[in-house]
Amino acid sequence: KISSAIVEISDFSRVLFYTFKEDFPYRDILGYHGIDKGSIGRLKKIGMPKETYEEIYKKGILLGDQSCYIPHTKKDIIDQKAVDYGKVEYAPGKGHWHREDNLLVALKNKVGNFIGMISLDDSKSGLAPTDETVKPLEMFANHISQILLRRNLLKEIRGSEEKYRTLIETTTDMIWTLDAKGRFVFVNQVAEKVTGYKIKEWIGKNYITGVLPEDISKVDEAYRKAMNGKSQTYEFGAYKKNGEIFYLFVNTSPIYKDNKVIGTVNFGRDITEIKKANDEIRRLKEFNENIVTNAPVGIITIDKEGVIIYENPEMLEILGAEKDKPILGIGKKIQEMPNVIAAGVADLFQDIVSGKKIKDIVFPFTSIYGKEMILSLDGVPLLDSEEKFDGGVFLIQDITEKKRMEEQFFQSEKLRALGEMAGGVAHDFNNVLSAILGRAQLLKRDAKDSEIQHGLEVIEKAALDGASTVKRIQEFTRVRVDKEFGSVNINRIVEDAIQFTRTRWKDEADEKRIEINIVKDLREVPAVKGSSSELREVFTNLIFNSIDAMVEGGDIILRTEKTGDFVKVTVKDTGVGMDKGTQKRIFDPFFTTKGVKGTGLGLSVSYGIVSRHNGEISVRSEPGEGTTVIVKIPIAESVERGKKEKEHIIEEVVKPTKILVVDDEDAARDLLYDMLIMKNHKVLKATNGKEALEIFQREGDIEVVFTDLGMPEISGWEVSERIKKIDPKTVVVMITGWGSQLDSEQMAKCGIDRVVAKPFQVDQVYNLVADCVKLRKQRENE
Structure with a gap:
């Protein structure tokens, strides 16, 4: 119709009417x-x-x-394949139309760009066109052009409507609009799926x-700000x-009409599962952080x-960091820190950086805070x-x-092993010394010749010196408490040690x-x-060591x-101090730094004594910085009570007594x-515990029993216990080559009344018998 x-x-x-398009053949007829x-x-x-026509307009007659x-x-300015010439022949002449002439009238948009073209030929008048003759065509x-632009606009609007309707209905987000009163005007299908409410229930x-x-x-604030023209994002x-x-x-934006906000459009994404996942991630993160923060390592x-990015509280405590102070290690490369290099472990940290594992590495270390x-x-x-x-993690x-x-x-x-060995040797020596000392003293009593008597005295003195040596060995090696501890005033002990070493x-x-000052800080x-x-x-030994240093x-x-x-x-001196190697050996028996004048037993003995007291002894020292020894002794549960001194029993004549020796x-x-026998006692002998019990039951009137501790089959403990069951009045004396290392509780349980340690002396035995006779008489009178 238009054509x-x-x-x-x-x-x-003849007319051809077409518009331009982007794809081939670039025009729609x-x-x-x-x-x-x-x-x-x-x-x-x-x-x-379209670009071809723009070139034609440049070369043709405008x-x-x-x-x-x-x-x-000028027909060659047009691709001849794209032309269909008219069929009418015209008379030649200036101002006349020619069958191969062509007229183009452009269709333009508002800004003057080509949107199409009207192509015309076969002039009715036979005349060539002029500015005047084309005006009606240009108006048309x-x-x-306006008709085409409106049609395209409507087409685009319909397309947009379809596109946005499809988008709204196929999106996974909820979309809704609110009016100026905050009421739901539109809700898409997603809202129905998410909430379970029908669309009509929302409106x-x-x-x-x-x-x-x-x-x-939160929702109210977002709506009010959107109504004031400010878009909002939030969760609810x-x-x-x-x-x-x-x-x-949710993203909430204002809806405008005539430059006035008339409502809001809202896009809401369901984040329920994401929120649950985030909450779980947050919970796990907090859980893991709690583990790391409170870990005991x-x-x-x-x-x-290799840069340090985190140190947990336990690590800071280990290193000696002060609370509320800057953490000095954060931000430093661990393998380049001087104290790590000095400790000889920088290569280990480099191994981690290289992707290797390290395990159970033990080393001395001085932290960046100075703690060793x-x-x-x-x-x-x-x-x-x-x-x-x-990255890496270190535990x-x-x-x-x-x-x-x-x-x-x-x-x-080490001390226990040495004690067991030395104790056994001392026991055997005591048995030998008992025979030597006892026989020498007995012979000396009857000897008339001065030379013989002198020789026996030499033997006696040598045996006593040997006994003294054995006792020192037993004192050094003893691992059991031979008597109950009492309550001791430690300040008085320290004062005594100071006086003893004066x-x-x-x-x-x-x-x-030289001047040595004793500085006392003895608190209550x-x-x-x-x-x-x-x-x-102990404290005498420690003071001596300080003096020597x-x-x-x-x-x-x-x-x-x-x-x-x-x-x-605490015993602290300002002496020469010790290196680490010396400190490791100072409690070893026979280790000394004093040359030939040192025995190497002072600190070993002190260590054994403190251990028997359930205490602790430790040493801190540096070469040239002096030495500090710390001794800790448990507090007594009760106040010390005075102990009665044992009365010295003078040898006296006692009535003949029936005695069993085992x-x-x-x-x-x-x-x-x-x-x-020399004191007229009636004496029976038994070579073992079994024989002793048989003799005791057969005789029936034995008053005192001397029994050795260590015997085959039946020990001295068992002999005493059985005898006391037969006759509780019997006085039992334990003979031992183990010195005074007997458990007082065990003695009481087995009924041991007295103890005599080998080697024993004649007068000691006679006084002990007199004591036993008195004890027996006392029991008979009860």
Whole structure:
């Protein structure tokens, strides 16, 4: 119809009407007149883009505002395949139309760009077109352009409507609009799926419908700000129709009409599962952080460069970091820190950076805060998804105290082994010395010749010296308490030790023209549980050691104080100090740094005494910095009670007594027999426990029993226990070559009344018999 109308109002009988498009053949033929269908079919296959026509307009003859005349003389500016010339022949002449002439009238948009074209030929008048003759065509072309633009706009609107309707209905997000009163105007299908409410149930409801009470203020604020022209993003929770809770992440924007906000459009994404997952991730993160924060081991994490990025509280405590102070290690490369290099473990940390594991590495370490310790280290690399190193985790424990306890245990084991060996040797020596000493003393009593008597005295003195040596060995090696400890005033013990050593730190120092000062800081402390003589020996040894370490004089500081359930005694000197190697061996028996004048037993004996007191002894020292020894002794449970001194029993004449002597050693048994016979006692002998019990039951009137402790089959303990069951009045004396290392509880349980240690002397035995006779008489009178 448009093409026919153009023919009616114009001077041309053939018209081709088309618009441009982006794809081949770059034009849509919308209408034509005077052209056969065959030609139209051919022309539809020829590509003629808009840019080609723009070039034609540059080369042709421009007419009017938007027309271009292409005379046959310039026909080559058009692709001849894209042309279908007219069929009418015209008379030649200036101003005449030619069959191969062509006129183009452009269709333009508002900004003047080509949107299509009207192509005309076969002039009705036979005249060439002019500016005047094209004006009607251009007016008609503009009208057609407006029609086309409106049609395309409607098409785009319909397309947009369809597109957005599809988007709204196929999106996974909830979409809703609210009016100026906060009422639901539109809700998409997703909202129905998410909430369970039908769309019609939403329409007209208020915007806070179903919102969780704690989120109402948040939703209300977002709506009000959007109504003031400000878009908002936020989260809130709401109830589904079935009562379940769901969560949305929402973007709310204002809707404008005539520059006025008339409502809001809202896009809500269901984040319920995401929120649950995030909550679980957060819970796991908090759980893991809680584990790391409260872990009883130190934890350090590094990044892939070896830089420290985290140290947990236990690690900071191990290192000696002060609370509320900067953490000095964070941000430093662990393998380049001077103290790590000094500890010789930098290569181990480099191994982690290289992706290797490290395990159970023990080393001495000085932290960046100056604290010294022994550490145990485990480390594992952290790998990324491509199995490349991405960081590392170190687990670190301070095992300083554990190592100290292990060393104490090893020290105790060495002393125990030495004690068992030396104790056995001392026992055998005591048996030998008993025979020598006893026989020498018996012979001396009857000897008349002065030379013989002198020789016997030499033997007696040698035996007594030997007994003294054996006793010292037993004292050094004893591992059991031979008597109950009492309550001891530790300050008095320290004062005694100071006085006992006065000749060394005062008199000898004055002779050497050096000055040794004793500095006392003895505070009020509770009594401790122990042996006064043994503890006195400990502190005497410690003071002697301090004196020996101060060849040019100095200070010895003695301090007492209560710490927990212990009394702590500190002995500190300003002497030459010790290196680490020496400190490890100072409690070893026979180890000395004093040359030939040292025995190497002082600290070993002190260690044994403190151990028997259930105490602790430790040493801190540095070469040139002096030595500090700390002794801890448990506090006594009750106040010390005075102990009665044993009365010295003077040998006196006693009535003949029936006595049984039991010993598997012939020399000891015969010696006792001869001693007792000389005092007119009636003496029976037994070589073992079984024989002793048979004799005791057969005789029936034995008053005193001397029994050896260690015998085959039946021990002295069992002999005493059975005899006391037969006759509780019988006095039982235990003979032992183990010195005084007998358990008082065991003695009471088995009925042991007295103890005589080998080697025993004649007068000692006679006095003991007299004591036993008195005890027997006392029991008979009860």
